[in-house]
Amino acid sequence: MCEFCLKHGEGKKWYLQAKNYSDDLLSDVRRRRFIEEFASAPESLARDAQRMDHLKKAPRFIRNMITHIITRRMKKVHFGQVVPIEEIEQIFGFANSFVRVACICRHISIGKEKRYCYGISLKPDGGMLAEIMRGLDKSFLSGPYAAGFETLTKDEAVSAFHTHEQEGLCHSVWTFHTPFIGGICNCDRSDCLAMRSTVTNSIPVMFRGEYVAKVNPEECAGCRECMRICQFGAVTYSASNKKAVIDQMWCYGCGVCRTVCKNNAIQLEERIKVPVAANLW
Ligand code: SF4
Ligand code: SF4
Numbered sequence: 001m002c003e004f005c006l007k008h009g010e011g012k013k014w015y016l017q018a019k020n021y022s023d024d025l026l027s028d029v030r031r032r033r034f035i036e037e038f039a040s041a042p043e044s045l046a047r048d049a050q051r052m053d054h055l056k057k058a059p060r061f062i063r064n065m066i067t068h069i070i071t072r073r074m075k076k077v078h079f080g081q082v083v084p085i086e087e088i089e090q091i092f093g094f095a096n097s098f099v100r101v102a103c104i105c106r107h108i109s110i111g112k113e114k115r116y117c118y119g120i121s122l123k124p125d126g127g128m129l130a131e132i133m134r135g136l137d138k139s140f141l142s143g144p145y146a147a148g149f150e151t152l153t154k155d156e157a158v159s160a161f162h163t164h165e166q167e168g169l170c171h172s173v174w175t176f177h178t179p180f181i182g183g184i185c186n187c188d189r190s191d192c193l194a195m196r197s198t199v200t201n202s203i204p205v206m207f208r209g210e211y212v213a214k215v216n217p218e219e220c221a222g223c224r225e226c227m228r229i230c231q232f233g234a235v236t237y238s239a240s241n242k243k244a245v246i247d248q249m250w251c252y253g254c255g256v257c258r259t260v261c262k263n264n265a266i267q268l269e270e271r272i273k274v275p276v277a278a279n280l281w
Helices: 003-008 029-040 042-055 060-077 085-094 104-109 127-139 154-166 193-200 225-229 256-260
Strands: 080-082 097-101 117-121 150-152 170-175 181-187 211-215 235-238 243-246 266-270
Touching: 029 127, 042 060, 042 104, 042 193, 085 154, 085 170, 097 127, 097 154, 104 193, 117 127, 117 154, 150 154, 154 170, 154 256, 170 193, 211 243, 225 235, 225 243, 225 256, 256 266
Parallel strands: none
Antiparallel strands: 080 170, 097 117, 097 150, 117 181, 170 181, 211 266, 235 243
16 A cells, blocks of 8 residues: 555545545645646646756755655645556546546647546536636636536546557546545656656656556467557566566556557556565555
8 A cells, every 4th residue: 555545545545535536625725726826837847847857967865855855745735646447447436527638748748739637526517626627728728728628428538548548548646735636647658747757757756556567478479569558668578488577666557558468468466465566656
């Protein structure tokens, strides 16, 4: 269990607790203001991304100190965790409304509208989150964001996530003033600023998933599709026995490799039951 499960999930998976998506948490004015400011200022996110890239060149002790400060702060305000598709479906099972918006990361990193970010609400009318997001459309979104707010049915949202899974995107939940979960995203390493920060720049702003993947060599045909799709560089290929091998110390447990494996040779295991990965978050 990650530390959020202990703090915000009473020892169970914190992102499967309906209370962490509730309007009760959103009634906090500071949290609402944070969401508005976050979504209204893509340029400040772009500056943060540039600073993180520059930090790579800093001396190690400065880098370690700043990394610690950033991660500690982000855990309080905006932190994520990788979640496999079946648990996304569980989350959608207790949600009652779904909205989709353009991804701010992609707007910054590639200058394109990619509709990969979702908000859910326990209320059928979208509750306070929809209210905030509608307000954002009117107040500052422009260009590709102008059409930025779509309402989906549950079936449409589930189907969209399966499409994202096929595209090789890693699903993740995001807090806005932890523990409120205000976004469910579909990330990749090249365009998602959070994944770039965590994986490329070693400044963690998201937890690994609660799982790790494992290849059953008996079933593996050595096609290497799993290697191609893994965003985290966790899959290697053994030329001697012509099989894929997953390094569980690098695996984030997104489960996307399972989707491309035609031989059904990959399974997820509970991270806490895998000694080499149990304490890696
Ligand atoms: S996708 Fe499946 S069959 Fe292909 S290399 Fe990976 S585990 Fe083996
Ligand atoms: S090896 Fe791990 S991190 Fe890579 S795609 Fe599979 S589950 Fe995700």
